[in-house]
Amino acid sequence: MMQKTRIYTVFTSSGLQRENLIYKKYHPEQKILSNEEILQKIKEKYPGVEFLGSTVPENSVYAIGNIVNMKKDIDGILYFGSPPEELVSLDVPIIAVHLLWGRWQHSFYFYRNKKVLSHCIPIIPDRSERVFNSRFEKVADDIRLIQAISKMKGLRVLVVTDKPILGEYEPTYEQYKDEGWEEYQRRYISNLSELGVSLIVRPQSEMVERMKTADDAKAEEIARKWISEAAGIKGMNEIEIKKSAKLYLAMKEMMQVYKADAITTEGYTIFQYYKDGPIPSQGMPSSHFLTEGVVATSETLIDSLITQQFGLWITGSPGFSGDFIIDPDNN
Known part of the structure; x- marks a missing residue:
């Protein structure tokens, strides 16, 4: 029953979105979070979760194929971007994270009545450390839900x-x-x-x-x-x-x-x-x-x-x- 929770992770972008690249020219001192740093902050909160996939931006077609093949062996999906309908229809819990300044994202109501919970993490951190950390806490809360569901397997x-x-x-x-x-x-x-x-x-x-x-x-x-x-x-x-x-x-x-x-x-x-x-x-x-x-x-x-x-x-x-x-x- 107490098997490790497995979540497939998909990043669809890295760094600033094209039209936002000019930001670095005027704010060279501002830190831009990398995919590795974002995932590491989440991993620190859940050492008992196995995060599959890669921090390298993945083509959605390739990601869909991987997830379909592994569906029986994963408990959820952590998707940094807008999960395509092919994934949403798989009936696997999905956490969709909008990387603000790094990607466009569907509106909040796009996932209504679907097994998708959405969040926003800016790759340019909030000025308030408390606010910024709270964004990761909210993602962590949803991972806890996926953990609870996964633990039911074998109960x-x-x-x-x-x-x-x-x-x-x-x-x-x-x-x-x-x-x-x-x-x-x-x-x-x-x-x-x-x-x-x-x-x-x-x-x-x-x-x-x-x-x-x-x-x-x-x-x-x-x-x-x-x-x-x-x-x-x-x-x-x-x-x-x-x-x-x-x-x-x-x-x-x-x-x-x-x-x-x-x-x-x-x-x-x-x-x-x-x-x-x-x-x-x-x-x-x-x-x-x-x-x-x-x-x-x-x-x-x-x-x-x-x-x-x-x-x-x-x-x-x-x-x-x-x-x-x-x-x-x-x-």
Whole structure:
């Protein structure tokens, strides 16, 4: 899953545009950024990204041929210039950078409804260093998005449910009423596959059996940790907390066995009315996973899991699982 993100880089010009060459005559002291310097500033922000291609201006026909041949092996395109329609139509994320004073560029709305994000970097740096650096930060933010998408390739999600594959709580009737449950599920899984995500479905009984045989001493240690770090305990006791700690160990063991990167289980009424007796609350195990940088959602909410996974990779910070009533009028 954690393969290196690969972005194909294309420069279509170098230095000042022809009609701007006179600028150097009257401002010989002014630095003109080279392609190498521009790319290096971006590389410094993302050492984990492999930038393919060259800083030498590349003919668009040649670039298109290279990218088409490498489409399966690249995660995005960094195009310094106006990407041609042949690239835009490839359905690969593109960051289009207008090198001001070096190239003409299409208007901002040219890429509306396309997988293209556009930016402007002047090859004559802004007088304000803060403003100039912020331009590179914006490009870096978009590279972070491409990284997050690329990390989805190979993501393995463990889904613990007796109602395969999407579980009890999703989708709702409003989601599948037009096409039916089976078609919705088929299309949903197909969409995940396009992202590179695979679902590993296991029955609740396996989790329950692993929970029963979980190490008591380890569960006790985890329960003590939860209690000591809590602001307080209300409506709960140590016995139930230890049961949830054993559930956490069972979930973690299953993730290791099935080489999963994220996990979602059923919860609430499904746990409460489980055929062999109530399953302990998964709220604390899920929250504990999040502190470890592992996305874990309840109610087999795969939509929420995928969203949280993107959020983790984009921000570097895990989300939080819980049901909260937000009442701004009385807060």
